[in-house]
Amino acid sequence: MKQTLRLAITGMHCAACSARIEKVVGRMAGVQEVAVNLITGRARMAYDDQTVTAADIIAKIEKSGYGAHIADAAWEDPGAEVRAAKRRLLIAFVFALPLMIGMVGALTGWWPMLPGVAELVLATVVQFGPGLYFYRGAWGALRGGSLNMDVLVVLGTTTAYLYSLYELFGGAGHLYFETSAWLITFILLGKYLEAAAKRRTGQALETLLAAAPARAHRKDGEEITTIDAHDVTVGMTLWVKAGEQVPVDGQVSEGAPEVNEAMLTGESMPVQKTVGDTVTGGTVNGATPFTMTAQAVGADTVLSQIIRVVAAAQESKAPIQRLADTVSARFVPAVISIAALTGIVYYAFFDATLETALLRTVAVLVIACPCALGLATPTSIMVGSGVGARSGILFKSAADLEAAGKLTHIIFDKTGTLTKGEPEVVALAPQGTTTETELLALAQGLESGSGHRLAGAIMAAGQARAIPARHFTDLTETVGKGMSGQYEGATYTIGRAASDDPTAAAWEAQGRTVLAVRREAEVLGMIAVADALREDAAEAIRDLHAQGIETELLSGDNRPTATAIAQSLGIDTVTAEVKPIEKADHVAARKGAGRLVAMVGDGINDAPALATADLGIAIGSGTAVAIDAADIVLLRSRVRDVARSVTLAQATLKNIRQNLFWALIYNMIGIPLAALGYLSPLLAGAAMALSSVSVVLNALRLQYVRLQ
Numbered sequence: 001m002k003q004t005l006r007l008a009i010t011g012m013h014c015a016a017c018s019a020r021i022e023k024v025v026g027r028m029a030g031v032q033e034v035a036v037n038l039i040t041g042r043a044r045m046a047y048d049d050q051t052v053t054a055a056d057i058i059a060k061i062e063k064s065g066y067g068a069h070i071a072d073a074a075w076e077d078p079g080a081e082v083r084a085a086k087r088r089l090l091i092a093f094v095f096a097l098p099l100m101i102g103m104v105g106a107l108t109g110w111w112p113m114l115p116g117v118a119e120l121v122l123a124t125v126v127q128f129g130p131g132l133y134f135y136r137g138a139w140g141a142l143r144g145g146s147l148n149m150d151v152l153v154v155l156g157t158t159t160a161y162l163y164s165l166y167e168l169f170g171g172a173g174h175l176y177f178e179t180s181a182w183l184i185t186f187i188l189l190g191k192y193l194e195a196a197a198k199r200r201t202g203q204a205l206e207t208l209l210a211a212a213p214a215r216a217h218r219k220d221g222e223e224i225t226t227i228d229a230h231d232v233t234v235g236m237t238l239w240v241k242a243g244e245q246v247p248v249d250g251q252v253s254e255g256a257p258e259v260n261e262a263m264l265t266g267e268s269m270p271v272q273k274t275v276g277d278t279v280t281g282g283t284v285n286g287a288t289p290f291t292m293t294a295q296a297v298g299a300d301t302v303l304s305q306i307i308r309v310v311a312a313a314q315e316s317k318a319p320i321q322r323l324a325d326t327v328s329a330r331f332v333p334a335v336i337s338i339a340a341l342t343g344i345v346y347y348a349f350f351d352a353t354l355e356t357a358l359l360r361t362v363a364v365l366v367i368a369c370p371c372a373l374g375l376a377t378p379t380s381i382m383v384g385s386g387v388g389a390r391s392g393i394l395f396k397s398a399a400d401l402e403a404a405g406k407l408t409h410i411i412f413d414k415t416g417t418l419t420k421g422e423p424e425v426v427a428l429a430p431q432g433t434t435t436e437t438e439l440l441a442l443a444q445g446l447e448s449g450s451g452h453r454l455a456g457a458i459m460a461a462g463q464a465r466a467i468p469a470r471h472f473t474d475l476t477e478t479v480g481k482g483m484s485g486q487y488e489g490a491t492y493t494i495g496r497a498a499s500d501d502p503t504a505a506a507w508e509a510q511g512r513t514v515l516a517v518r519r520e521a522e523v524l525g526m527i528a529v530a531d532a533l534r535e536d537a538a539e540a541i542r543d544l545h546a547q548g549i550e551t552e553l554l555s556g557d558n559r560p561t562a563t564a565i566a567q568s569l570g571i572d573t574v575t576a577e578v579k580p581i582e583k584a585d586h587v588a589a590r591k592g593a594g595r596l597v598a599m600v601g602d603g604i605n606d607a608p609a610l611a612t613a614d615l616g617i618a619i620g621s622g623t624a625v626a627i628d629a630a631d632i633v634l635l636r637s638r639v640r641d642v643a644r645s646v647t648l649a650q651a652t653l654k655n656i657r658q659n660l661f662w663a664l665i666y667n668m669i670g671i672p673l674a675a676l677g678y679l680s681p682l683l684a685g686a687a688m689a690l691s692s693v694s695v696v697l698n699a700l701r702l703q704y705v706r707l708q
Contacts, residue, residue: 010067065140099178123177156365190689216247255290318398363674367684376659379699384652392635404649425461430525444469511561543643
């Protein structure tokens with residue numbers, strides 16, 4: 001039976017490490033999928049538990065030189081990694097600084113070099129103190145049969161250290177202890193900056209985790225007790241104080257609070273709630289305490305689902321990362337070969353001294369590092385998905401984020417997607433001496449006896465204008481004809497307007513349902529009811545067209561209605577009178593021929609079409625159904641977020657390409673310069689340290705991308 005395993009991996013230092021784990025585990029019988037994320041230190045694996053066990057997989061990883069344990073939380077605080085990196089850097093800097101001062105003093109003639117033995121002591125502390133970090137990583141990689149960045153660092157710094165040791169006790173006294181010590185210091189500086197920057201890439205997920213309340217107040221009659229939020233059960237009555245977080249998902253049972261849902265939707269304005277309304281765990285109550293009934297707890301809450309989606313996206317791999325993985329897997333062995341060849345060629349064919357040959361070999365070993373290449377894609381994915389989560393846009397995987405950046409064709413469902421999904425009174429046309437107020441008062445009175453959706457729209461319109469309904473007697477509902485009743489000795493009716501009426505015909509051409517209010521045979525006025533368009537629907541279509549994306553309306557409505565709506569929004573293509581079961585077939589037919597097709601729906605009725613599309617986008621309130629149905633979930637229920645998700649995805653793809661370009665160019669230029677002697681080992685070490693940091697910092701620029 002197929003199982004999913006999520007592991008926290010320790011001991012990874014570069015892309016070669018993650019590639020090694022994927023290769024080793026991927027070869028195990030029964031393992032079907034493996035994805036290892038260098039940034040998060042997480043691995044997601046799918047395996048057949050009849051063939052292999054989780055313990056077997058963990059043992060295989062540990063045998064390869066890495067640590068592994070089952071990941072319990074969606075995110076583990078990387079603060080410990082940052083603190084450890086800072087501690088190693090400070091120790092290395094303190095002991096390497098005198099070596100640098102001594103070297104500068106000797107070069108300038110301001111003061112003599114330190115005694116050789118003193119240099120040896122200082123360099124040894126750096127080499128086997130903070131530098132032990134690289135030896136452990138290299139040993140683990142070699143024991144697992146692989147080569148990683150740590151191997152390059154150890155080879156380079158150890159060569160400089162051992163050559164200096166030889167020169168000190170048996171050579172001409174040309175010491176390079178400062179080279180080995182400062183190489184380690186520079187690389188540790190890069191590791192510290194990288195770890196600090198990597199932590200920033202995960203801040204979005206940390207923020208979501210921090211939004212999970214720790215305490216809840218249980219209400220039992222008049223007694224209120226404080227309990228752990230994890231102990232809340234479905235059906236439990238809870239009391240939420242003013243200014244406190246809502247502990248779990250539930251329903252307001254008493255009170256009318258204003259709830260700040262910025263955590264969920266990014267909107268800072270509070271939302272008014274009344275009895276019967278749902279509230280989401282992690283949102284913040286305003287100034288009014290209220291009582292609620294718990295409906296979803298633990299892993300079933302919306303916040304927990306969001307955290308799982310964001311974590312899964314950040315741990316997954318985008319298809320564009322395949323290039324980096326392929327290069328990284330072959331990178332370290334190639335660099336070692338180039339470095340060895342450099343030293344041999346200079347010493348054997350260019351009459352270079354052993355010292356010169358070794359220094360150029362060390363420079364090549366140190367400047368070449370697959371870290372920047374390995375960080376190029378996952379850092380951008382982490383930041384991009386985090387920005388999306390803060391903006392109410394959830395990408396379920398890195399592949400979905402990449403696909404959103406390449407969309408060419410977006411198909412929209414109508415009801416509940418481009419429209420609000422609820423009929424509203426959109427126009428009134430009183431006739432004769434009848435006023436709009438009188439027309440609505442009569443319509444309300446007639447519809448008060450009906451449970452039809454159109455009746456609800458009329459009642460809501462009257463209540464919104466504070467218009468009291470007329471009181472009718474003998475209310476009768478006739479299927480297909482409407483309502484009738486008696487008022488002041490006359491018979492009044494409300495039903496479909498005659499199609500030959502010019503006003504009714506014009507409204508119907510716009511996709512509206514037209515009702516006529518009559519007294520006996522006299523028409524007193526007409527009311528247009530429609531499923532109102534979302535306020536931002538037209539803006540969304542304009543934004544998508546500006547991005548070069550073709551739009552289409554797919555609806556079960558009749559063609560005139562669908563066409564009218566499409567024209568009002570500026571949608572390119574209309575496909576009408578399509579049955580729900582036919583929508584998936586239509587989406588499938590649109591795919592191919594160079595198109596990358598997305599389907600936008602409400603995540604429930606459109607599930608087959610969402611699943612059929614290259615990318616399914618659900619406009620919903622973050623329910624479990626919506627999250628399960630689509631590849632992208634728009635929590636704010638705004639159509640314009642479709643365009644914003646595309647903007648974010650395109651910016652993320654651009655950022656990834658920039659990272660990959662600079663990582664490749666860096667090595668393509670740096671290795672030849674080091675081999676030709678234009679870069680000293682110290683400069684090479686500094687350049688290598690900064691290469692990884694530059695990639696992470698470039699990815700962090702995505703935090704400031706404008707989604708509008």
